[in-house]
Amino acid sequence: MNLHVVSCNHQSSGLAIRERLAFSSAEDIQRAYQEFHERFPTSEVVFLSTCNRVEVYAANTEEDPAVVRQNLASFLSEFHHVPLEEFSEELTEHTGPEAVQHLFQVVSSLDSMVLGEPQIVAQVKEAYRKADENGSCGALTHALFQGAIRTSNRVRTETRLSNGRVSIASVAVGEFGKSIFDTFADKLVVVIGAGEMAEETLRYLADEGVQQVIVVNRSRDRAERLAEKYRGQVADWQQLDEWLGKADVIVSTTGADEPVVTMARFELARSKQNRYKPVFIIDLGAPRDFDAKIASLDDVYLYDIDSLQKTCDRNRKLRQAEVEKANRIIEEETQRFMSEFYSRAGGAIVKRLRDDWHSISQQELQKLFSKLSHLPAEDRDAIERTVARIVNKLLHPPLEALRDESKGGSPNGLLDALSRLFRLR
C-alpha cells in the first residue's frame, strides 16, 4: 500500500506555522489540487485544513515517488512560499496502516485539541467532498475516507466520547440554560462587558435562537462591535439597572475588581418589574461581577466561572475514560480496512489466474471436440460444465489461502509466489 500522510497539527507545531500552511479559501484549495496534479498526475490526494491541523493524504496504488514525505513537504513549502526548513521538523509522517489509523483517530476526534469535539467529522467530510469535486480521489482515497466516516459513526454511537460539554460557554448554555428555558427565541439577553468570553457565550446563545441582545459596556466602541455582530443594541452603562430588571439571561464579563452587581442593587432592579421572572446569570468575571449571595434568591440561577470550570473538568475526565474503547474500535476498523484493501489488491492476480486456467481448459476442449465431432450438443455442454467445475475446484484452495493471508496483513509473498508459479504477468 502506498499511502502517506504528512501532518502539521496543534501537537507538533505552533499556530504561527499552521496559519501559514493553511488552505484558507476555496480558491486556495482548488489551486492546490490543480498544482498537485500537474506535478504528480497519477496520485490521489486529499488536503485537510482546519484551525488545528494541515494534513496531506496522498495515495497511489502503484509505487510512486510523489508519495513520499520529502515531496509532500516540498509541495507545501512551494505552494505557501514558506521555506521548508521553517517547518520541516514540525511535520509528522505516517505511512501505510499507520496513516489509516491516524485518519481514523483524527476523524474520531481523538487527535483534537478538545477530545470528543463534533466539528472534526464535518471538516473531514468537507475535505473529502472538495477533493472529490476536484477529481483528486481514486479507489484508495474513496475507500479510506468512507472508512473514516464509518469509524467516526461507530465511535460516536458505541462510546460516550462526545458526552458532556467541555467549554465554559457551552456548559453554561447547554447544561444549565436549556434546563431553565424551553426556548431562547423570546428571551432578552443582556451582556455586561464585551470581552472574548462574552462573544463566545453569545455565539452559543445565538445558536439557540436568541434574538434580543443588549450590550452594556463602559467602552461604547467595543460594545457596538459586539452588538453589530449579533444584531443587538448598545445601552449606556448608566442604564444597567434598567436592563438588569428586564433581562432573562445575563452574561457578565467585566474586568472589575469587585462585584459590579451587589445583592441590594440586584433586588432593587428586579423588584421594579420582574421580581419573580426566572433569570439565568452567567458570571464569567474573575473576580466575580455578581455578589454570590444573589444565587440564593428564588428563580435566580447564577453560575460563576469556577463552577462552570469544574463542570468542564468533570466532563473532560468522563470523556478521557472512553478513549480506550474508542481506540479499540479504531484498531478494528483499521484492520478491516487493511484486510479489504489487500483483498482488492490480490483481485487482479486472482482474475488473471482464473482467466488463464479457463482459457487453457477451453483450448483443450476445442481440440477434443474437433476429434469427437459426432458428439451431440448436449454432451458437449455437459463436458464443458464438468471441466469448468474441475477448474473452479482446483482454483478454490489457492484463492482461499490468499483470502486468509489478507486478513493477517499484506499477502505480497503469496501473490508473488502465485505470479511466479503460474507465470502470471
Add this chain to the structure above:
Amino acid sequence: MLNVSVFCIFASYLVAFGFELTRLRGQGWLARTLTLGFATAGLLAHTLYLLARASAENLPPLLSSSHDWLLVLAWLLMVLYLVLTIVDSQLAVGIISFPLIIGLVATSWLLPETSARSWDPLRSWAMLHASSLVLGTAAVLVGFVISLLFLWQNERLKQGAIAKRSLSLPSLEQLARLNLWAISTAVPLLSVGVLSGIILTNWTSENVWIDPVVLGGTIGWALICGLLTWQLSRTRTPGRKVAVATAWSSGLLLLAYVGLQVLTSAAGVSSVHGAKPVKVAPQAVTLPTKSANEEGQK
C-alpha cells in the same frame, strides 16, 4: 382459568420500580426493557382485574366500590406513565410516578370492595360524579408529579449539578407551563365532581356535610381552586413557590380523598362512599377463559 389479585399488580409495579431506580446510577437497555416489561405486565393484570371486578359486581369499576375507584385512578396514572416513557425513554417521570401508583394500589387493599349503596336509580349522576372526580384527581396527581420534577430540576440547577443522561428532566419553563395546564384541567373536572355530588345528596336526602370524606374532599377541591386562582391572578409567580404550593395542595387533596376513606373505613364511621369493615387482603378474582365458557355451555 386466570387468577389476578391486587398483589399481582402491586408486585409487578414494585419490581418495575426497582429496575427504574437503577436509572439513578445510569441505566442500561436491559434494565430499561425490564422496567417497561414489568410495568406493562402489571398494567395488563390491572386491566384484567378491573374488567373482572366490573363483571363480578355488574357495575362499572368507578361505581362498584372505593377500592375499585382507587384502582381506576392508579390505572390512569400507569397508562400516562407508559405513554410518556414510550415517547421519551430518558424522561425521569417513573422515579416519582411509581411510588404514587404503588401507594394507590396498596391503599386500595384497605378500602371496602363493595359499595354501601345501590346506585341504580341515579346511575348516570353517580357515574358523572365518580368519573369527573377520578379524572380531576388524576390531573391533580399529574400536577403533583410535575411539581416534584420542577423542584428536582430547580435543586439540580441551584447546585450546578450535571444532568444524568439516563434521567432527563424537562426545562423549568416547560414544567411550570405543564403544571398550570394540569391544575387548569383538574379544577373544572373536580368542580363537576363536587357539584354532581351535591345534586346526588339532594336526591338521596342525606346530610353528607358531616361525612368526613365529603367534607375533606370539598376542602381539597377549594384548595386546588384557590391555587389556580392564585396562579392566574399574577402575571409572574415564583416558580419554586408554585411547585411547593401545588405539591402541598395535591397532597392534601389525595389525603382527603384517599386517607379519609381509609380512616373512616378503619374506624367504622358511616360514609356515603362505603363504610364496610376493612378487608386486609381481597380475594383473587377469577377470569373466565374460553374453555371455561365452553364447559359452562355444555
